[in-house]
Amino acid sequence: MEFKHQATVTLAEVAQAAGVGESTVSRVLRNHGSFSGKTRERVMAAVERLGYVPNRIAGTLASTGSRLVAFVIPSLSNIVFPDVLRGASAVLEENRYQAVFSVTDYDPSKEEALAAAMLAWRPAAVMLAGCEHTEGTVKMLRASGCRVVELLDLDGDALDIAVGFSNRAAGRESAAFLLKRGYRRIGYVGHDLNRDTRAGKRFSSFCETLDAHDAPLIAREILAGASSVENGRLGLERLLARTTDLDAVYFSNDDMALGGYFHCLAERIAIPSKLAIFGYNGLDIGRATPQPLSTIRTPRVATGQIAAQLVVGNAPPQAVDLGFELIEGATA
Amino acid sequence: MEFKHQATVTLAEVAQAAGVGESTVSRVLRNHGSFSGKTRERVMAAVERLGYVPNRIAGTLASTGSRLVAFVIPSLSNIVFPDVLRGASAVLEENRYQAVFSVTDYDPSKEEALAAAMLAWRPAAVMLAGCEHTEGTVKMLRASGCRVVELLDLDGDALDIAVGFSNRAAGRESAAFLLKRGYRRIGYVGHDLNRDTRAGKRFSSFCETLDAHDAPLIAREILAGASSVENGRLGLERLLARTTDLDAVYFSNDDMALGGYFHCLAERIAIPSKLAIFGYNGLDIGRATPQPLSTIRTPRVATGQIAAQLVVGNAPPQAVDLGFELIEGATA
DNA sequence: GGTATTTTTGGCAGCGCTGCCAATTTTCGG
DNA sequence: CCGAAAATTGGCAGCGCTGCCAAAAATACC
Incomplete structure (x- = not known):
């Protein structure tokens, strides 16, 4: 037996079930535009009854900007990057953005390939570690028109936004x-x-x-x-x-x-x-x-948070220096 | 000055520039179906010249299955989950799948909400930690028709695929x-x-x-x-x-x-x-x-790898016990 | 009560790509 | 050199949703 249920309930079906137009359902679901309370209830009831799950792929294609944020990070073994992701993902989730990631293993040419693959999802922003990238990566990111955030390193020229420290x-x-x-x-x-x-x-x-x-x-x-x-x-x-x-x-x-x-x-x-x-x-x-x-x-979680906030808020290009703190400790 | 270049080169433009039909460009780019070497070159040249980046959003919508795999994990602070992601992401990248993730903070109701949000991307699979989920989560996953992989815990009934140990x-x-x-x-x-x-x-x-x-x-x-x-x-x-x-x-x-x-x-x-x-x-x-x-x-990285392999290979439902190893060490 | 507004609503054209199918070109065999 | 088979190719209808616009309904004002 194969596994292809895809009970794909579509917006059109919800609209029909609720006895309203498609755009009305769309407006209710996104709570955008105007509609009466009565309509709202009927739509929600239909959504509930049919178990409708909106298709973000279609939604993203139809609207202009996506709510994807792409992370191209060197590693997941080095706790630094999970920390950054953690900071960012909290902020992104609050704002209904979705995080996507891939891992370069500190290889610049792999970074280029993965950044290209990411761009294919038309993300709202691409977040990269550091400010050293191949020429190809830079060119591609520049041409993409999407926001670029360089993380954890301020010693270099930022493409767009940079968050971190020196x-x-x-x-x-x-x-x-x-x-x-x-x-x-x-x-x-x-x-x-x-x-x-x-x-x-x-x-x-x-x-x-x-x-x-x-x-x-x-x-x-x-x-x-x-x-x-x-x-x-x-x-x-x-x-x-x-x-x-x-x-x-x-x-x-x-x-x-x-x-x-x-x-x-x-x-x-x-x-x-x-x-x-x-x-x-x-x-x-x-x-x-x-x-x-x-x-x-180092402010790893904060780096992720601030980076995400700037992207969500569509902030202008800038470099944010979060600094670092020397801990005297007892081993030196 | 605003930042909206979106040099959105489309497949149609590439087709026109190369002097071929849209579907031909599509075939060449996906290396799928047949086309002559000459055509291939003309298309690639046009792609290069225009800096075309395929739009996966559109591609996914048009074709049936997506190549997204959604991870709904409890935490990124606990190294366990980055380890699983690491194992999975290597396999997924090799197979041109894309990983998406969100973090539940060990909160089952947040898991439900995030799983719902993930489903909206119509992923090929959803990967979750453990086999305890809210009733709503289970129902939703069942209805979704997409593959479900439960990770790191075999003490319970698996919804579809389970990879881990007891x-x-x-x-x-x-x-x-x-x-x-x-x-x-x-x-x-x-x-x-x-x-x-x-x-x-x-x-x-x-x-x-x-x-x-x-x-x-x-x-x-x-x-x-x-x-x-x-x-x-x-x-x-x-x-x-x-x-x-x-x-x-x-x-x-x-x-x-x-x-x-x-x-x-x-x-x-x-x-x-x-x-x-x-x-x-x-x-x-x-x-x-x-x-x-x-x-x-515990086999954390392997759990991610195997899970990804099963999804990529569209394996039938199963529970894979990877076991664990007791390390005698010197502290007990 | 009638008209001017304002609020709701539905229709429909795409978003960019893939899949299907039919048309065209090339290759092959005799 | 011709017909048949095989290899290429292009056209176009969607995928499911959003955005725009005009129509319809509700409300306001004189």
Whole structure:
């Protein structure tokens, strides 16, 4: 037996059942235009009786603007993006918008392909991570006429709307904090930077700041693949095997930093007296560790919320800097 | 200045530019039906030149089935759901399906409302968490004629397809493991169970198993709100303040368990000799802690993958049990 | 009571694309 | 070189709904 019921009740059938015209049903359902209370009741009764579910595909095609918002994000493993989606989806749902998404795995050419596929749904807006995109992506988005929101990175030219903060500033402040604390022999443990350009920006600004204070980075360990707690642990282990006199390590993010933290716990390396640890993101888990993680808290959920609000409100092009917060913690 | 370019190039325009009929363009673009190589080139050239982007809204309306898959998930904070989305989205993208989602916050009536909204997009399938739904939701899904996939819980009757494992079995095995290890004075720390029915099922089976072995649960601490590391830490602290002679604690999931683990580290409570800790989910982070977390690893990504494959392949109704794996770890 | 308004309502032409079918062109076999 | 079969191609009717416009009904005003 096949599964094709598609009890497809149409607006026309509702109209007939209610004894009114199609447009009247449409008006009642969208609560738009004028109609009498009596008509309203008859229509609603028919809708109820027939179990009518409006067809948004048809509705969107017939009207001008769609209520779809497309997210093209690098990853779902990195909690950053679910957090952004979470912030955005609450606002979008309130405004009867619908979120659509696809995942690029940090691959710019995949981003281009997926953005193209998204555009085919004629979304009201496309939301992307960061401001680095292929030429093709930029051209396509420009030509599309739909709103474009670039998230989580303000270090570059925005196509239309940008919401987030400066990763370069985050890298700088992290370095400044460690220097202020008196650390001078600093190392870095990070994940694949070519793919995660935002982590790359933090790292390069971090290094520049160290250089400017005559305390250049002493050692680094870059692990292939995505950031993870295990990679952070492994990275610190490797770094310490090669370099014995470090007094602080900057990690590409909190996942990695937690790995480093666990490595120190396991190896009984005193934190921060023997080795300081500094992360990035300000995950909740970093606040519950025996020693709160020193890190920078980023406004991930708020980024999603604001982005969604700007789209819903059809705001003019702008860059919104939500800033970030340095959490002193107890590991640095 | 307003932003309404909508350079809406239509198929008809491409057809005219290429000097062919509309249906020919449609065939070439979908690589469906027959056409000559020469025609193909002319069409592609025109597409390129005009920057044509097909309109999937129109395409979906005109053809019968849509290539949308709708996810109605409880949360994006709980990494479980991003993991499922991740597994599914890879498979869906390969097959040119598009994922749409909305978040219920574990509220069944919100689930009903969101499922209704999703149905309006006439998706090929709706994916939901668990098998507990309101009567209205069930009725609506049944009537919709679209595929329904229930994820991550096999303890109940499936509407159509179900992919996951038994939460009751997970609770049972967790209890059996602790008992086998010799723990007899067992407590529980969990988050709001009314909302997260799967955690509730694990807990009740856990308790039944303890009862069956004459080692009933000694104490429990249920925290309002979502699961989090901080809530786990707080929960264990409270539990221990009231009950001093516990030898093991079962947590509603790994986030909570990690909080408990951190509490023990901070309070210098020896694990597992003084207190054993057992979680649920098998998050990666639990493998990188100084002592690997004892837990049950659930096939979250695989659940998403399989679910997507079944939908793409239009498989018949079935329940797929992916099982789970007990990780002995070192905390119990 | 009659006319001017205002409120409700229905009809119908698309939105851009796909599916069906018939027309046209190409290829093949003898 | 001709008819038949196969490969291409174009035309056009919808898919289900919204937006526009004019008709009809209700209400207001003098």
